[in-house]
Amino acid sequence: MNRSEKQKLLWQNPEYRKHMSDAHKGNVFPYMSLLGKSHKGKKQSEETKRKISDAKKGKNWNWKGGYTKRFNDLKEIIRRCFEYRQWRSDVFHRDGFICQNCGNNKGGNLETHHIKSLYDIIRQYDIKNLENAIKCEELWDINNGLTLCNKCHLKVTFSNKT
């Protein structure tokens, strides 16, 4: 079956027509780009099915949504690795375990702030996995880290979100 025959069949399906009209309103990812993938074997077609089902549920899995999820997963992986704990400890030691904003030195409430955000670094260097991350020098530069107490960290994080 060629592409235009497939399309014809699809248009006979009222659900598809409704979906396309939703897609045109910009609500969901356009269905059409999924069609070409369905013949590529089981894995691809399961993936496609899942995407279609997400789209039907109205989940907005556009590029940005997909990227945010991947970013959060990657951030978790980075945070759990040895290099990250080492970086964090180096930043704390350099700053003498004192919040660099308010001078709080009680300890136990200290966090490391990324001056250039993890998000920006991951995006700039196109980091896709832990291996990429470990090779990225800027990610492990302690000059990009700052010791802050949790209250100041929250303030800084919040004020950056404009």
Ligand SMILES: [Zn+2]
């Ligand atoms: Zn503080």
